[in-house]
Amino acid sequence: MRAAAPRAFSAPDLAELRAQVGARSGLPVDEREATAHDGVWAVGDDSLLFAALVAGERPGEQLARGVLLDKWGAAARAGREDLVPQVEPYQDHDGLLYRTALAYHLDIPVAFHGHTGVxxxxxxxxxxxxxxxxxxxxxxxxxxxxDDIIGKLLPAGAGEVRFQDGLVTTAVRHGGVLLLEELNATGQEVWFSLHGLLDQSRALVLVEKDNEVVRQHPNCRIFSTFNPPEFLTLYPGTKELSTAYLRRWASIRIGFLEREAERALLLRRFPELAAEECRADVEAMLEVAALSQVMLEQSASSFPFVFATGVLHAWARLVPYLGPLPAARMTFYDVLDERLKAVFREQVFAYSTPWDLSALG
Ligand SMILES: Nc1ncnc2c1ncn2[C@@H]1O[C@H](COP(=O)(O)OP(=O)(O)OP(=O)(O)O)[C@@H](O)[C@H]1O
Ligand SMILES: [Mg+2]
Structure with missing residues (x-):
């Protein structure tokens, strides 16, 4: 029997890593400079290399690491094409895509946690x-x-009932990427129903369907998201996840983007803001976001506002049509309470922007 081709790679730098993948797989590795922001390279027609620089054992040491994943074929997703997301390019940071691809490769469920909009x-x-x-x-x-997530019995006419799979069961049965959002907004009943899926048995038991055992499809992967529970005022209704439950997930914390990456992403998404006359406004907007993030991290009770990429993009979308301050009002400012409005005016906008603030209510 032929040994399986290697899927995980490491090398001193990304160029060597790509050369190694090309040599070992016998496939051409795309140069694709243009997608350098996501750390993903096409390998042949059907595979992708996800790579990142990862800290080595010694101080300051970095190692390029990569994992090769096959794309889904047309037959595997037949009839489910509409479920394949259409998205804009992602700005990778902190090796997030590599770590997520690695979890996909190893079939490890991952819980992503971080503020809203990161x-x-x-x-x-x-x-x-x-x-x-x-x-x-x-x-x-x-x-x-x-009932919502695993499934329930429904009337099927003539006094019969039929079990209808919930979304989790559908993904587990047929394969696909399962994403459970806001894991800590729901209750224990839901967490417990997923236990079998997350432990070694990797199966769901449909109690209402004569205890049918649905084993995890080889192409099913499980991810979840939650907002940090330590910020109860920011995310009311969220619960502390028990250690026993979290143990069943690997976890990846997603932080705010660094300024350089945030700027690059913003200008790619909103090319009209790359014009010379917009430069000062863009820098001011990035400063508003960065200062707000520092203030949140210093004290979420004095500054209960999360200025992540999501808010910045919502703001940027309106800036070309309204200008920065009216766009800020429409995006986030006007719904703040009076105290937070004053903090934004006097401690955020006044320090980070050259704008005339008299137009702010
Ligand atoms: N690294 C990134 N690259 C590209 N776009 C990003 C990135 N980070 C955030 N965004 C953009 O910011 C917006 C908010 O992101 P997203 O909805 O994924 O946040 P979230 O962390 O899931 O927030 P929530 O906790 O509210 O669900 C999206 O429109 C997305 O396009
Ligand atoms: Mg989300």
């Missing part, structure tokens, strides 16, 4: 889009029940 959902959507995989995305909430 790109948790976008990361998983992007991976599914690159792999051309169907995405089953489920928003959990306080009223979610196992």
């Amino acid at each position: 790109g948790k959902t976008e990361l998983v959507r992007y991976l599914a889009c690159l792999l051309q995989a169907p995405l089953y995305r489920l928003n959990l909430h306080g009223l979610s029940t196992t």
Whole structure:
């Protein structure tokens, strides 16, 4: 029997890593400079190399690491093409895509946690889009029940009942990327119903369907997201996840983007803001975001506002049509309470922007 081709690679730098992948797989590795922001390279027609520089053992040491994943074929997703997300290019940071691809390769369930708008959902959507995989995305909430996610008995006429799979069961049965959103907004009943899927048995038991055992499809991968529970004022309704439960997931914390990466992403998404006359406004907007993030991290009770990429993009979308301050009002400022408005005016906008603030209410 022929040994399986290697899937995980490491090398002193990214160029050597790509050369190694090319030599070992016998396939051409795309140069694709243009996608350098996501750390993904096409390998032949059907595979992708996800790579990142990862800290080595010694101080300051870095190692390039990569994992090779096959894209889904047309037959595997047949009839489910609409579930493959269409997304804009992702701005990778902190080796997020590599770590997510690695979890995909090893079939490790991952819980992504971080503030609202840092790109948790976008990361998983992007991976599914690159792999051309169907995405089953489920928003959990306080009223979610196992009926909603696992399935329930429904009347089928003539006094008969029929079990209808919930979204989780559908993904587990047929394969796909399963994304459970807001994991800590739901209750224990839902967490417990997923235990079998997350432990070694990797199966769901459909109690209402004569205890049918649905084993995890070889192409099913499980991801979840949650907002940090330590910020109860920011995310009301979220619960502390028990250690026993978290043990069943690997976890990846997603932080705010660094300024350089945030700027590059902003200008790619909104090319009209790259014009010379917009430069000062763009820098001011980035400064507003960065200063707000520092203030949140210093004290979420004095500054209960999360200025992540999501807010910045919503703001940027309106800037070309309204100008920065009216766009800020429409995007986030006008719904703040009076105290937070004053903090934004006097401690954020006044320090980070050259704008005339008299137009702010
Ligand atoms: N690294 C990134 N690259 C590209 N786009 C990003 C990135 N981070 C965030 N975004 C953009 O910011 C917006 C918010 O991202 P997303 O919805 O994924 O946040 P989230 O972390 O899932 O937030 P929530 O906790 O509210 O669900 C999206 O429109 C996405 O396009
Ligand atoms: Mg989300």
